[in-house]
Amino acid sequence: MTMPLSVTDCVVRSDRGRVLLSVPSLELGPGVSLGIRGPSGAGKSTLLYALAGLSDRAEGSIRWGDTELLALSTARRTQFRAAWIGMIFQDFLLFDELGALANASLPAMFAPRSDRSALKTRAGAQLAHLGITALKRTVDSFSGGERQRVAVARALSNDAGILLADEPTASLNRDAADALIADLVAKVRNNGKTLIAVSHDAHLLDSMDQIISLTDGQIETPSGARPA
Numbered sequence: 001m002t003m004p005l006s007v008t009d010c011v012v013r014s015d016r017g018r019v020l021l022s023v024p025s026l027e028l029g030p031g032v033s034l035g036i037r038g039p040s041g042a043g044k045s046t047l048l049y050a051l052a053g054l055s056d057r058a059e060g061s062i063r064w065g066d067t068e069l070l071a072l073s074t075a076r077r078t079q080f081r082a083a084w085i086g087m088i089f090q091d092f093l094l095f096d097e098l099g100a101l102a103n104a105s106l107p108a109m110f111a112p113r114s115d116r117s118a119l120k121t122r123a124g125a126q127l128a129h130l131g132i133t134a135l136k137r138t139v140d141s142f143s144g145g146e147r148q149r150v151a152v153a154r155a156l157s158n159d160a161g162i163l164l165a166d167e168p169t170a171s172l173n174r175d176a177a178d179a180l181i182a183d184l185v186a187k188v189r190n191n192g193k194t195l196i197a198v199s200h201d202a203h204l205l206d207s208m209d210q211i212i213s214l215t216d217g218q219i220e221t222p223s224g225a226r227p228a
């Protein structure tokens, strides 16, 4: 289960005041997949961070269902994220000195005590499904593709309704990438999750229900003209 997204007049500026992202309006129904494409530096990761409530610099309105993300305190945003969002980061954000299972189970730290055991079990199952069997080996010895798969397992471990993925297939070979795309699409179609994925991968983008293009921090309409 998930919820609709409604973004209105969202602006993210750099610490020097440069506008990195400006989204007058973005609406997404629940249980829909959205691909975000655009050149390097266009603001794709900036948008994903804002949608996850991870940007201190986002202004305007980002509503997930009835929750105005930008009105929440940092602690409440963390709670919201733990309950609702699974995020695959572009640079994985793994703890090198921890093993694969410990990394994939990290969301358990923020989950209610009663949910922790199920979350760890899911993290182990996700790792196995993704072909990671060395559960205790510290991830500093993992290849880029293995690290990406641990990051994916972590994002899926809390069975969140909203999946935000930043280049989730970038470090995977074609077969592994296609298998992951099929998994993610199945989660949208069969489990009613919302998926928003930044990607340069044409296979991934072709599998999404909707696609938007970002250029210079702005969403382009299909004709190439910018929305008013």
Ligand SMILES: Nc1ncnc2c1ncn2[C@@H]1O[C@H](COP(=O)(O)OP(=O)(O)OP(=O)(O)O)[C@@H](O)[C@H]1O
Pocket: 014, 015, 020, 038, 039, 040, 041, 042, 043, 044, 045, 046, 047, 090
């Ligand atoms: N904290 C920051 N302070 C200043 N500028 C930033 C900051 N974070 C990102 N930027 C700039 O914002 C712009 C958008 O960056 P972002 O990472 O969102 O782009 P992207 O579309 O995800 O690029 P890529 O495809 O290369 O990952 C870039 O010009 C980047 O240099």
